[in-house]
Amino acid sequence: MRLLTTILPVWIGLALAEDGSRGWLRYAPVRPTGHNTLDVPSTIVALNSTKISPVFTAGQELRNGISSILAKNVQVRADGCSNSSAVIVGTVDAYRAAYGDVKEAEALEDDGYLIHSTPDKVIILGCNERGALYGAFEYLSQIARNNVTSGVHVSNPQAPIRWTNEWDNMDGTIERGYGGASNFFRDGYVVDNVTRAAEYARLLASVGINGVVVNNVNANATLLSDRNVEGLGRLADAMRPYGVQLGVSLNFASPNATLGTFDPLDPKVDAWWANITNQIYKKVPDMAGFLVKANSEGQPGPLTYNRTLADGANMFARAVAPHGGVVMFRAFVYDNHITYANWTSDRANAQLEFFQHLDGKFDENVVVQIKYGPIDFQVREAPSPLFAALHNTSTAIELQVTPEYLGQNCHFVYLAPLWKEILDFDLRAESRPSKIKDIITGERFKRPLGGYAGVPGAGTNTTWLGSHMAMSNLYAYGKLAWDASLGSEDILQDWIRLTFGFDQKVLDTITDISMRSWPAYEGYSGNLGVQTLTDILYTHFGPNPASQDNNGWGQWLRAGNVTIGMDRTIENGTGNAGNYPPEIAEIFNDVDKTPDNLLLWFHHVPYTRRLKSNKTVIQHFYDAHYEGAASAQSFVKQWESLEGKIDKERYEHQLFRQTYQAGHSLVWRDSINEYFYNLSRIEDESNRVGNHPYRIEAESMDLDGYKSYVVNPFETASGFTAIVTTSNTTAGTATSKVPFESGTYDVAVNYYDLFNGTSTYTLDIGNRTVATWKGDNEKKLGHEPSRYLDGHTATRITFKGIKVSKGDTVRITGQPNGIEPAPIDYLSFLPPGIVD
DSSP: EEESSOOOOEOOOOOOOOOOOTTTTOOOEEOOTTTOOOOSEEEETTTTTOSHHHHHHHHHHHHHHHHHHOOOOOOEEOOOOTSSSSSSEEEHHHHHHHHHGGOOOOOOOTTTTEEOOOOOOOOEESSSSSHHHHHHHHHHHHHTTTTEEEEEEEEOOOOOOEEOOOOOTTOOOOOOOOSSOOSEEEETEEOOOOOOHHHHHHHHHHTTTEEEEEEEESSGGGGGHHHHHHHHHHHHHHGGGGGGEEEEETTTTTHHHHOOOTTSSSSHHHHHHHHHHHHHHHEEEEEEEEEESSSSTTTTOOOTOOOOOHHHHHHHHHHHHTTEEEEEEEOOOTTOOOTTOTOOOGGHHHHEEEEGGGGSSTTEEEEEEEEEESSOOEEEEEEHHHHHOSSSEEEEEEEEESTTTTTTTTTTTOOHHHHHHHTOOOGGGGOOOOBBBHHHTTTTOOOOOOOEEEEOEEEEEEETSSSTTTHHHHHHHHHHHOOOTTTHHHHHHHHHHHHSSHHHHHHHHHHHHHHHHHHHHHHSSOOOOOOOOBBBBTSSSSSSSGGGSSSOOOOOOOSSSSEEEEOEEEEEEEOGGGSSSSSHHHHHHHTSSSSSHHHHHHOOOOOOOOOSSSSHHHHHHHHHHHHHHHHHHHHHHHHHHBTTTHHHHHHHHHHHHHHHHHHHHHHHHHHHHHHHHHHHHOTTTTTTTTOOTTEEEGGEEEEEEEEEEEOOOOOGGGGGEEEEEEESSSOOEEEEOSSSSSSSEEEEEEEEEESSSSEEEEEEETTTTEEEEEOHHHHHHSSSSOOOSSSSTTEEEEEEEEETTOOOOOEEEEBBBBBBBOEEEEEEEEEOOOOO
């Protein structure tokens, strides 16, 4: 193929304020430069379409998109002649009936499309109606990205299953969702207004997603009430024009209320599920199928009756088989009461223990859905060995678009590089090439089904995910599910052009921030394979490494005074390394061969062990946390450089998040480093840990109406102590003299912003008020961080360019509100260019 000789116009420099609701489907207007213009036909022929057909939708999208992008009056018709100048969209069969054969269409597979572009005619054909819509979206994307190609372009999806798992609850909340309330449920029922569901389906279809499981995997049996089944029909009707099929999660014990049992081998239970399945298919005749989470994290399942997981999955498979449905059965099954004192206990072994012996015992329409790693969406994990163990079972990979353990869209982490690392990993099953991306498509082991399940957490927030930048992850998920060979940076830059336009500074800056974001977050959260060092017992947001040991959940560090890391070796540990095919097991089982970034995942070593970089483990920890936090500071300056190049609404929204992330990354840095310094008592070679010459500790100030408060966990407060007001109604003040030389400083205040309270603060220096602010992050972050003084609520605000004289009185006044006692950790007076 070649680029069309006509050069497309450039984007208008600045758009009006945008709220993010259109995502990458902005169809932003363009204006011509000089005499250049794109000669797109003014007529669209949508073949063989009705209003509920994706072909009809394709025609409407083409009309609206071309009209908006090129300011061109476009008409849509249902027929045309082969000699007319037109954009023709439809199925291959419809085109052949109207115009004759298209040889290149022989290469099309299910959902695939071809685009044949010439200066006076564009033909967009799908193997099926959904494929035609995908082709229309791709053509519009080419126009919007200034990348229309001539000739014939054929594209087929690499996997048949490209679903999202929406963890929406019946009450309207979303588990691990950071973008508002549910688009599908409210107050126990399916919503009456399904407009938002249709808009979401449109977004998903534009990147090739073909199924949406609308409710939480921790399913509620009330979903199956008559009223809600009727509601599922409304949702399906809203999404059908976009080729997106509805699926639902099931509570395994649903029949229990009626039958007093949910034994999958009881004929009454089998019949009960067959009956309810038939009722759903009457309302949703094209339902994609069921998603089932069983016997995990307290959910009911077949093991209750000493039945196998295959027995349970096949019960549902029998129910949906007559309708052509699929059962996605989650491999996330583990015992959360494993014994920490047992050196061989290992949650990472659970998937193999529960599923390997069942290979080949699942019905053909069952797909085992496997998280990319054996623990739980961590910042880095070894790939799950289960992918290589199931040769006779269809599998799908589960990816988390909503970054539950990676900053919850308050920190920005572009996830495509992480996913690519997993998808491209070669497990060498049977000593043959066995990349995970080829296993899940069914290609490697010749399975009929397979694919992708992504967990976006999309809600009613105008940004869908709670952050404009986070939408790059949803876009990338769809693109990789369609074609995992695409490069993460190429995907990203397409998204940037569609979302923010063509300014080269914008493109370069957002690319750099995004591609450095995962290494940065890994640097200041958890590295060398120790997982994300967050609070696993609470919100999974802020730092708390101690929470990971000495419990039954199995996300252990095994961190002591001298050594750290899980021993997953064959000879002395949990044996997990031996779960991989021999060529990979040999690497992971050998401490000298294991990559440094997975060292502590597989090996228990001294803090003083030398890495391949020649640094010790502990020094690497110190350095990585400082380097990662420094990157987060640089992201703020980079984003600020885009002022005026991005509309004000989106610029300021993301600036707040980048600034928040920069401040919180310092909390992470200091918390983790202090924790491991206190464990190991090994000094930082650069003398940074615990040494903060620019800080004034709040507890060292003169207090009136305030008192000292020992924070738990201790490391989430500088000096382990903060201050809180002595009353929940009366203001307090903390006063000190400025001990630093006179000059201009950035003055930072670290405080705790609790949920369910909005304290007010005033900062005075000398005889002037420098700033006032409110502790109202719960209104800005999109979710509840915490109700306590801890690493989740620790936050920072900075006031730049403040002139200060040595000996000035500095005073913070805090007015408590609700349960929030105006808590303060410390102040920092930072000379230009200094990061605390």
